[in-house]
Amino acid sequence: MRWSSAVLSVTLGAALLTAPPAAAVEPVLLINQDFADPDVLRTGDGFTAFATGGQAGRIPVARAPSATGPWTVGGDALADPPRWADGDGRFWAPDVSSRGGDFLMYFAAQPAGTDRLCIGAALSAEAAGPYHPVGDAPLVCVPEDHGDIDPESFVDADGRRYLLYKSGTVPSGIWLQEVTADGLGLAGQRRLILRADRPGENGVVEAPAMVRVPRGYVLLYSGDRFDSTGYHTGYATAPAPAGPFTKAAEPLLTTAEVGGAVDGPGGADVVDGRIYFHGWLNGQRIARGVYSLPVRFEPGGRPVIG
Numbered sequence: 001m002r003w004s005s006a007v008l009s010v011t012l013g014a015a016l017l018t019a020p021p022a023a024a025v026e027p028v029l030l031i032n033q034d035f036a037d038p039d040v041l042r043t044g045d046g047f048t049a050f051a052t053g054g055q056a057g058r059i060p061v062a063r064a065p066s067a068t069g070p071w072t073v074g075g076d077a078l079a080d081p082p083r084w085a086d087g088d089g090r091f092w093a094p095d096v097s098s099r100g101g102d103f104l105m106y107f108a109a110q111p112a113g114t115d116r117l118c119i120g121a122a123l124s125a126e127a128a129g130p131y132h133p134v135g136d137a138p139l140v141c142v143p144e145d146h147g148d149i150d151p152e153s154f155v156d157a158d159g160r161r162y163l164l165y166k167s168g169t170v171p172s173g174i175w176l177q178e179v180t181a182d183g184l185g186l187a188g189q190r191r192l193i194l195r196a197d198r199p200g201e202n203g204v205v206e207a208p209a210m211v212r213v214p215r216g217y218v219l220l221y222s223g224d225r226f227d228s229t230g231y232h233t234g235y236a237t238a239p240a241p242a243g244p245f246t247k248a249a250e251p252l253l254t255t256a257e258v259g260g261a262v263d264g265p266g267g268a269d270v271v272d273g274r275i276y277f278h279g280w281l282n283g284q285r286i287a288r289g290v291y292s293l294p295v296r297f298e299p300g301g302r303p304v305i306g
Contacts, residue, residue, distance in 0.1 A: 025293060025294065025305075025306045026259075026261055027258055027261050027262050027265075027279075027291040027292065027293050028068060028291060028292045028293070029289055029290075029291055030064075030068065030069050030071050030276070030289075030290045030291065030292050031049075031062060031071050031073060031289050031290035032281065032289050033073060033281075033287060033289060034051075034054055034055070034056070034281075034286075034287035034288060034289070035049070035051040035056075035060060035062060035073060035278065035288070035289060035290050036051055036052040036054075036093075036267060036278050036288040037051055037052045037092070037093040037094075037150070037207065037267040037278065038050070038051055038267060038269060038276050038277070038278055038290045039051075039093075039094055039095050039096055039269055040269050040271045040276045041096050041097070041098075041103075041127055041271070042067075042271055042272055043127045045065075046063060046064055046065040046066065047063065047064045047065075047066070047067055047271075048061065048062070048063050048096070048127045048128050049061070049062045049063075049064075049071070049276070049290070050062075050077055050094040050095075050096055050105070051094070051290075052091070052092050052093050052094075053090065053091035053092065056073060056074075056076070057075065057076025057077070057078070058076055058077075058078040058081065058091040059076060059077040059078040059091055059094050059105070059107060059129075059131070060073060060075075060076065060077070061073070061074070061075050061076070061077040061128050061129060062074070062290075063128060067271070067272060067274050067292065068292065071290070075128070075129070076129075076130075077094070077096075077105070077124075077128060077129035077130065077131055078091065078094075078105075078107065078122060078129065078130070078131050078133070079129065079130035079131060079132050080132065080133065081109065081133065082109060082120045082122070082133035082134075082135070082138075083133070083136050084109075084111055084112070084118075084120070084135075084136060084137050084138055085109035085110055085111055085112060085120065085133075086109075086110045086111070086112045086113075089109065089110030089112075090108075090109065090110045090117060091107055091108070091109050091110075092107065092108035092109070092117055092149050092150075093107070093108055093149055093150045093151070093207070093267070094106065094107040094151075095107075095151050095152050095153050096127070096153075097153040097155065097183075098127075099123075099182070099183060102123055102124060102125050103123065103124050103125075103126070103127050103131075104121060104122075104123060104153065104182075104183045104184075105121065105122040105123070105124065105129075105131045106119055106120070106121055106139070106151035106152075106153060106163065106183075107119070107120055107121075107122065107151065108120075108147075108148065108149040108150070108151065109138075111138065111141065116146060116147035116168065117147045117148065117149045117168075118138035118140060118141030118147070118148055119138055119139050119140040119141070119148050119149070119151045119163075119165055120133055120134075120135070120138050120139055121133070121134045121135065121139050121183065121184055122134060134184055135184070139163075139179075139184070139185075139186070140163070140165060140177065140186075142167065144169075145167035145168055145169060146167070146168040146169060147167070147168030148165050148166070148167055148168070149165065149166050149168070149206070150164075150165055150166040150206050150207050150208060151163055151164070151165045152164040152165065152207075152208045152209055152210065153183065154210040154241065156212065156241060157212065159181070160178060161178070161179050161180075161181060161183055162176055162177065162178050162179065162210070162241055163176075163177045163178075163179050163183075164176055164177075164193075164208040164209075164210060164219075165177070165208070166205070166206040166207070166208065170203055171195060171196035171197065171201075171203040171204070171205075172195075172196050172203065172204050172205055172206060173192050173194060173195045173196070173205070174192075174193055174194040174195075174205055174206070174208045174219070174221060175190045175191065175192055175193065176190065176191045176193045176241060176242055176243075177190040177191075191242050191243070193219070193238075193242065193243045193244075193245050194208070194219065194221060194236060194245055194247075196223065198223070198247070200223060200224060200230065200232075200251075201223035201224055201234075202223075202224045202225055202228070202230070204222075204223060204224055204225060204226075205221050205222070205223055205234075206221065206222050206223075206226075207220075207221055207222040207266060207267045207268065208220070208221050209221075209268055209269050209270060210241065211270050211297065213297045213298075213299065213300075213301045214299050215239075215299050215300055215301065216237055216238055216239045216240075216300075216301050217237065217238050217239070217240065217241055217301070218235055218236070218237055218297060218301045218303060219235060219236045219237070219238070219245055220233060220234070220235050220252070220268045220270065220275075220303075221233070221234055221235070221236070222234070222266035222267060222268070223251070223266075226264070226266065227264075227285050228264060229255050229263055229264055230254075230255070230264075231255075231264035231265070231266045232251040232252075232253060232254040232255070232257075232264070232265065232266060233251060233252050233253040233254075233265055233266055233268045233275075233277060234247060234248065234251045234252060235247075235248050235251075235252050235303060236248065237300070237301035237302075248302070252303055252305065253265040253266075253268070253275075253277065253293075253305070262277070262279035262291050263279050263280040263283065264279050264280050264288075265277045265278075265279050265291065266278060266279075267288075270295060273294060273295065273296060274292050274293065274294055274295060275292065275293050275294075275295040275303075275305070276290060276291070276292050277290070277291055277292075278290055278291070279291055293305050293306065294306060
């Protein structure tokens with residue numbers, strides 16, 4: 001799990017009342033092994049993806065020559081643990097973005113002597129790493145949040161860079177924090193842009209991913225417990241990155257919506273007209289593989305699968 005923009009216009013509001021159509025194509029299984037919370041990055045020579053830590057490393061990395069593969073998993077993108085974290089602790093839901101001449105990674109890790117997660121940053125000259133942690137303390141670690149995870153970088157058309165993340169409060173929330181141009185410092189106050197407030201979310205919203213569309217912004221997120229078949233990908237729309245966001249009437253991806261082909265589709269990311277997400281493999285709760293579907297966004301923001 002991923003512990004993975006004013007009043008709306010009439011057109012945007014009307015779009016929210018219409019449920020997204022069922023997927024017209026079968027999800028493609030890209031990575032048939034544990035690779036949870038996929039973050040996908042396109043580079044000049046293909047695609048690189050990153051995942052929550054596990055047996056494959058603190059931050060497993062995968063590469064492919066094209067969006068649909070073949071994908072090869074191998075290596076640990078994080079060269080060393082940050083000085084503030086437990087090197088043997090959890091490393092969670094990374095995000096990688098281009099920073100001009102290099103690459104910026106956000107990740108969640110476990111501060112030494114604690115059982116919560118906080119968000120740190122790392123840099124690399126190459127997309128696949130190795131990434132070297134920056135700073136002696138986490139970038140985001142708010143005590144009252146009871147853990148901050150699922151970082152997601154978003155750079156708007158005006159060049160302003162933002163960090164989105166989930167707080168571990170109950171019910172959980174998704175926050176937007178403007179950061180400095182280099183991505184390594186906080187700029188101003190954070191803003192709560194989404195809260196788990198629907199019965200089907202069971203107190204959980206997480207795994208934020210922001211997409212800019214012609215008439216606003218779309219926020220993809222996961223809802224419900226990560227180990228539940230009810231885990232799903234929802235979306236909300238807004239006229240600005242800071243909101244206000246209005247949730248769509250129905251989720252975008254659910255187990256039922258994809259005909260049971262994916263169990264608990266969540267942790268979504270969107271790159272070049274495709275949505276990438278994870279789901280449980282082999283009907284068990286042991287490993288989450290990576291799937292993909294084509295996606296497009298209507299002018300009002302409504303995502304359409306297939």
